[in-house]
Amino acid sequence: MRHLALLALSLVGLPAMALTTVDLYRSEVILDQAVDNADAKARVEGMKEVIVKASGDRNAISNQVVQKALKQNGQYLTQISYGDLNGSQTLKMGFSAPHIRSLLSQAQLPVWPADRANLLVWLVEEGQAERNIVWEHADSSILTRMKQEADKRGLPLTVPVGDFDDITGLSVSDLWGGFALPVGQASQRYPVDAVLVVKAQGNSVRWTLYDQKPATVGVTRQAPITGSNNGADAASKMVNQISDYYAKKSAVVVASESSETLKVRFTELNDAVGFFTLENKLKGLSSVAAIDILKIQGNQVTFNIHLLSSQAEFEQEVKRVAPVVQLENAIEREVVPPVTVETGLSRSEDLAVVNAESNDAEAIQPVTVESLPEVIPAESILQFEWQGKPYVYTAPVEVLPEDANDVSSDIEGEALDSSTSSNG
Template structure:
């Protein structure tokens, strides 16, 4: 009897353990045994999965900054091991949370916080009969739904199917859309929203009540609804729900970088050279983004946000060419004091000048003058600036040839004249 009581208590308290704080930075990818570089490909796929999960944006992997980072995935990995999933070997990976967040900010992608809404899923499948799918029920739709929700980082809770669940809600309530009994039966679960899904073959119809179960049927908040078809209908549904919640709570963090350096380029004599250099820098795999700090004469100073080490950036810059490295410089930023400085003394009228002089002479020679406190500039650390010389050829404008006009090249004209003179002299 004691064991039975503990079992019932465990079933009642189990849903309270459901996590809404998602582990965003771990992934597990099945290894393609036929691929030449199976591990390398799996690391890329694992990082893609983490980026989509952390950003909430399925198109994040197409971002140019992210593409560069994927080729340097080892810099973001913190753990790696092998595992098994359904009899297949997998690669388990853990990625650095600060580095992934920094990458998203560099790429100007949103960050979907790890604390996410937990959704209670009431799934009804119609085959020969209509049945409610519980947490441990065999269901291909449920497995597909759970798998995709794990990839997107969407927390789901499925009813355990105990006595309270079975007696609390009927199939007809879920299929017919009677929301009050559904809301009442959902209140025992600590969730933030309730999803009712009706499955018929490869077709899904769903309704999302994005509110606490206690308010369902009480407030007039309209639910969200949709339908999906095909063998991947559950995947499509999870993607739509994930996109909805990501758009609702994700934020774009200000552009930051885990590491940035200042770089100055000289001998940029024209705008064409400047834009050519800027495009070369943006294409470097070690560069996330660049900011222009100063343009003075034929010199441009950039703040370069890095995806890799400064040493790798230096090597890539020289390979990009035509660039020559010069000696680096160290500069201290100019600090301007804006606080007013009080004068050390007040102006004395000429009539009182003699009195002041006499008082000064009578003053004891041992008396010291009071030190005047003046504000001092704050200490600002010096910054090292890498210096390079741009050796690209100056841009030369070539006028287009216009039909109906004769364009004479000076060099060819001179050669033609010389040939004519030689022919005339030989004829004579």
């Protein structure tokens, strides 16, 4: 029994994995009861938060593909419920991870993996009389804002608990003076990936980020990252800058993929103007993420359409915004022609012909093998006939000034007078 107790204690003392897995696809938004359709607007805001958190890009919500998807947020929602936050009613939402990742790839936006660096935050606030270290459960408006912004960005933060080891292991002067070695030594008891030291004075913050394991802080020559921010939102700005740094460091752009793609052919496109008009209309559809041109043959164009919604919704949108008539689907079955292969020279005793006079074997003939044609499975292609009016070039008409006729008359009159005078 004693051995089991010792084993349990030893397991408790082992450091956990530092990288923290962030729940990227949940959000909670306060409902604004003063506006119409409060739930609908909250769903949009919740999806925006998830997209920023998953991509690591604050500008992701301005992407054209994302803007279309926000209008169809119901396709991405998996859970929805009501909650309460500080006395205000909230809407709690869960979104589909595969669908959000697919949306980011369609929009060519980065994906910031859910396993993220955990930062230990040493926060020192300067008051009127003294400076104090802010511990995990302290009542600090700066720490609250930091946590709120870090939650929106999906940046894991760990705040020292402020127990006996913390209080005796590090002093305010060590933090304020920027002494890296004692900071690193005091931080080693926490399983984190980096250490952030923040010094707050009123509405300004100065910060130093040691993007390295605590055991190497103050030991190696790796230079820290520093910055400063001012204003009422200084803490939020700081968290956003650090989040941008880690997102840029770890995020990747995944090759474009779609939850559903569709091949669509348009016929009777007899001029370039019609083609570009059609292409722009397709790109503007809310059901379309992106389009690829597969083939142009005669007056027909075949597209590969990356859909944000169902095929039925796409068909309805096309017929609503473009001058087209839907035709029967085309069935294509591509057959690869047979290939003739020469296998080289071969000889069989049964086929050998012996020339009695010269005792030479008959020349060996190459054997030709014709492979069977390869048949690719049939494919259905959605078809529309373009009904747009053909482009007609109109030559520009030269317009004379309003007084051109008067000037012409004056010139003719002067010429006539001159002619009369000379005759006289």
